[in-house]
Amino acid sequence: MFGTGLLKGLGVTFKHLVDTYKDDMQSTPARYQGSDDRGKGLKVIDQPVDQEGLLTIQYPEERRLLPERFRYIPMLIWDTETDEERCTACGICAKVCPPQCIWITRATDEAGKPVTRPQDFFIDATICMSCNYCVEFCPFDAIKMDHDAELASFERFPHLVYDKGELTVPLDYYAALWPVQYAEEQERRAQEAAEARAKEEAKAARAAAKEVKEETPAPEAKLSRAEELKQKAMERARQRREAQS
Amino acid sequence: MSDIVAPTATVAGPLDVAGTLALVQEALPDAKPVSAGPTDYLEVAPDQLLEALRVLRDQGGCDLLSSITCTDYLSYQGRARAKDGPRFEVVYHLYSTAQGGDCVVLHVPVDDGEPLPTATPVYPGANLQEREVWDLYGLVFEGHPNLRRILLWEGFEGHPMRKDWHEAYYEEDQKPFRSRHPRADFARSEDKVPWGKNTRYPADWDPDDWQEPVTYVPVSQDPRHSNGTGDRLSTESVVVNLGPHHPSTHGVFRMVVRIEGETVTALEPDMGYLHRNHEKIGERNTWLMNMPFTDRLDYINSMSNNWGYALAVEKLMGLEVPERAEYLRVIMAELSRIVNHLWSIGFILNDLGALQTPALYAIEEREMILDLFESVSGARMMCNYLRFGGVHRDLPAGWAERARYVVHERLPRALDQLDDLLSGNEIVNTRGRGVGYLSAEQLISLSVTGPMIRAAGVPYDIRRCEPYGVYDRFDFDIPTLPHSDVYDRYYIRLLEARESVRIVQQALAGLPEGDILAGKGGYVFRPPEGEAYGRVEGPKGELGFYLVSDGKPNPYRYHIRAPSYINLNALAPMTVGYKVADAIVILGAIDIVLGEVDR
Amino acid sequence: MSLAPPNFPDLKTGQVESYLHPSVSVPEGLNNNVLVTTVDRLYNWSRRSSMWPLLFGLACCAIEMIATASSRFDLSRFGMEVMRPSPRQSDLMIVSGTVTKKMVPAIVRIYNQMAEPRYVIAMGACATGGGPFKEGYNVVSGIDKYVPVDVYIPGCPPTPEALMFGLMKMHQKVDTQSVTTADWYKREGSAFVPVPQLGPDIFDPRQADLIRAETMSGEAVEADTGGGRAEGGVPGGLRNLGEKAKARIAQAKERAAARLAG
C-alpha cells in the first residue's frame, strides 16, 4: 500500500525518540558505567558495546574514551629517571616519515663534534599524517604519540610547526596515556639495561687495571638549556592535565 | 526478498595464462615473451596491439580489460633493461570473468611521440584509462574518441608523471630527503618559490596574455536539438553542469549533461578535482611510506587499500604471511567492507532525496566498527594497519569479545533494520527498479567490476576467482542479482554486507595464535627487480596495484587501478535516456569515492 | 561515580557570566533576574550560536565532518545542524580536505558568494598547509593561499573532537569582534577575492606582476634540485633582473595597458 514505507520510516525514528527517553529514565547512571567522572562536570565516556544505539558525547563537557593506541601528533619523551631527553638525534624518524615533516639538527659540543642529542627538532603539524612510523621505528622509545587533539589555532605559521620545547613531555605524561605499552617497554628496557650493564662491567673490569675513568663535566650552557626545556615540558604537561581534568 | 537471489554460481576454473599467451604468440610470431620477477608478459609492437587484443578477447576468453597504464623507463636503474630501448611501455592487464585466475599481461613499448592505437574498439572500457595515460604521460592513442586531459585541465604545461617533470616544490628524486637530518635548517617549501605557491610557469609566459584553450567537450558540442515540428512547441536541449560543488555528487565530481526537458541525452563525467598525485608522490616514497598514503585512496576503506598494496609487494618479494595475520587481515577488510556498504546504502538514499536522516541511521553502527579499528590501529579512518608480511600490532585485550558482540548482535540487527525499512519501500522500489540498466556483457566490456556486475548476475568476485589471503577457508556466498538496475545495486550491497558479517564471525571463531609479522620487519625494503600486479576485491570492485621495482628502496612505478574510477566508464551509457534526478541516483549506485577516482 | 545534582542558581550565574556588561552591574538581589549586557555581546552570542556551515566536502576530512554531524557527536548542540548546500545561505565554510589546483577557482567563487560575515575553517592538515600531499603538482599548500582562514585545525583527519574544538575557537574569534568595527558594515564592504585562473599552472591574478617579473626575466624559475633552502636563505626574494628582462617586462605591461584601454 502506498505510504507504508513512509510510515515505517517515521516509526523507526519515533521509536528511537521514545527509546532515548525510556533509556534515560531507566538507566542513566548504569549506562555511564565504565566512564570516568573527573569532576567539574567533565566525564570521559566509554561507549558500552551492548548499549542500544550510541551515547551522544556532549563535548566539551564529556569526552570519548580514547583507546590507548590513539594517535594524533607525535611528542618527544623527557626521561625523568635519567633527567635527560631520550632522543639521540639518530634521524631514523626523519628518514621513515612519509611526508618528510620531521626536521632534526644534531647538537654539537664545543669542539664542533656531533653529540647524540638533538639541538632542534621540528614537526610540521600542517603536514604530519599521523601515520605512526616515527614512533614505530624509533629505536630509543624517544618519540610517542600524543592523544591531545585540541590543537586548533588562529595562525598557521609558525604556531603549527612544533619545536622541541613544544613537543617534549615528561615520561609520566606518556606513562599515564599509554599504560599498557609503557609497562611492556619498561620491562624490556630494564632487561636491556641489565644486559648492557653486565657487558659494561666485564669490560670495565678489564680496563680498570689500566686507567681511572675520567669524568667529563657537561658544559654549563647545555645543562641550563636542558633544564629550561624540561621546565617548559613540565609546564606544558601540567597545563594539559589541568585542561583535561 | 530472498526470491530474487540467484544461487551462488561457481567459476569454470582458473584461466590458463601460459596457454593464452601461446595463443597470441601463434597469431603474432613477432611478440616477444619476457619474464620480469613474478610476472611473465608478452611484448607487442604498437601496430599489432589490436590484433593481440582481439585474439585474447575472442579466442582466449579474456573479456575484462582490467587495467591500462604506462611506465616511463627514463631513469630506470636496474640491470634488466637495455638503456637504449623505447622510453615508455604501455601495460595491459586482462582477465577472464568466466574462468577467474591470474592475469594476462601485454606490454607495448613506444618512444616519445610515437602514437599507438586505441583499444576502445575492442574494449570500450579502455576509454578513461587511455585518457589518463595521455594526460599524465603524453602518449597519443590514435583513434580515441575523446582524447582530452582528464585529471588535469586543458592547458596544463607538461605531462607530470614523466620522470623528468618536476614540480616547484621538488626537492629530490627519492625520499628520505637529505635536508632533514642531521643538519636541518627548517624551511618551508613555500619559501623556495617567489610567489609562495607550488606552481611553475614556462619561461616567457605572460599571465595577461593567457587565454584558456577552447576544447571540444563532446556533450557541449552536440548539435542543437530541436524537435518543434508542426504544431508542437519548439524545444531546445540545454547543457547543465552538475558539480564540482554539488551535494549529491559524493565529493568534488562534475557531470556535464545535455538535457532535453528532463531527459538526459548525453553525459560527460569530469574529474580531477581531487587529483592528489598519489602516483607521483608514491614513486618518490620508499616502499613502506606508501602504506599510509593508500589509506587515503578510498578513505572509507583504508584496511582494504592497505591489503591491495601489501599483496602486490609481497608478490614481488615472495613473502609469506603468518596465519594469524591473514585472519586479522580478513577480519579488518570485511569489517571495512561493511562500513563501506553502509555508507553506500546511506548515500543511495541521500540521492533518492531522503536527505541526511536515513544516511545517518545507516552509518550509526559504523561508529562501533570505527571504535574497533581505533583501538587496534590507533586511528578511526586512516588505519595504516598492514605491513609487508603481516600486520602492525596484535589485538589489544578485550578486542575480540567486543568485536564478537558487534558482529553477532549489533550488525545483523542493523542490517535487518535497513532491509526491513528499505527493501520494500515504495520510493526505493519505484525510483530504483529498472533505472540505470546495462547488460552484463556491456558492463564487463566497460571494465566494470565489483557489486555492479554482481548485481547484473555475474558471480565475479576475486575472493573466489583468484583467492588471496585465507578466503578459501571460509564458508560464504557470492550473492548475485539479475536485474542490473539501481534497486539491485542497492540490494546487492545489503546481501554482501551480510556475507561479510558471516565471514568475520567465522574468522573470529577460528582466529589462530601465533606471529603477526613475517620477516624482520624494519623500514627498508628492496624487492628484487621485476613487476607485479596485486589485486583484492575491494568493496567497490577490483582494487589493483601495479608495481615495478628496479631493485632500489623506492618503487620505480606505482600505479593504482582504482575501481571507482574505472566503473565511471559506465556512467554515461547507464544514464542516457533517464531523467536528471535519476542521473544522481545512478551515480550514487556506482558508489564512487573521489579520493580513489582522482587519486 | 557520583552525579551531583546541579545547583540551578549557580548554573545560571555561570552560564550568563560571559554576557554581562563589563562595567554596568546589577544590584544584589536582582542579579538572578536582570541581566545587563552589551549589544556586541548579545549580537555575537546570537551569531555564534547559529552558524550555518556550507555543506561542502572535499576529501577524507569531509567524512569526519559528517561523523561529527551524526548522532554520536551531534553538531546541533552548537546550533549548526543545518548544513546549507547553497553558499548564499551559509556563513561558515569548513574546508574539509585536500584543495587541488583544479578545485581552487570553484572554492574561491563559492567563498565570494557566501553571505557576510563569513568565516573559513581549514579542517585537517591538507586544508591547513597541504598536508601529506603538499609536494604534489596539483595540490595547493593550504587554502589560506587564496582565501583568508580564521581557524586552522591540524590532524589527518582531525577527530570529531578536534573539529568541535576548532569550532569553539571559531566562537571565541566571533566573540572578539564588534559591530562598530566590523568590515562588513563598512560602506565599501570587504573585498571579493579574485578568482584564480587555470593557465599552464594555476595563477592568482593578484600575483600576475610577480609572476611576469620572473617568467620574463629570461631565467624562469626552475625547481631546486636538492637542499631545502631558498636561494641565499632569503625567502621569497626576487632575483636581480637583467636589462633585457626589464625591457621585456615593460613591454608586457604596455601590452596589458593597451588591452585595457582598447
Ligand code: SF4
Ligand atoms: S626520536 Fe628516536 S628515531 Fe627520532 S632521532 Fe630521536 S632517537 Fe632517533
Ligand code: SF4
Ligand atoms: S606520524 Fe608519520 S607523518 Fe607524523 S611525524 Fe611521525 S612519521 Fe611523520
Ligand code: SF4
Ligand atoms: S588532512 Fe588527511 S584526512 Fe584530511 S583530507 Fe588531508 S589527507 Fe585526508
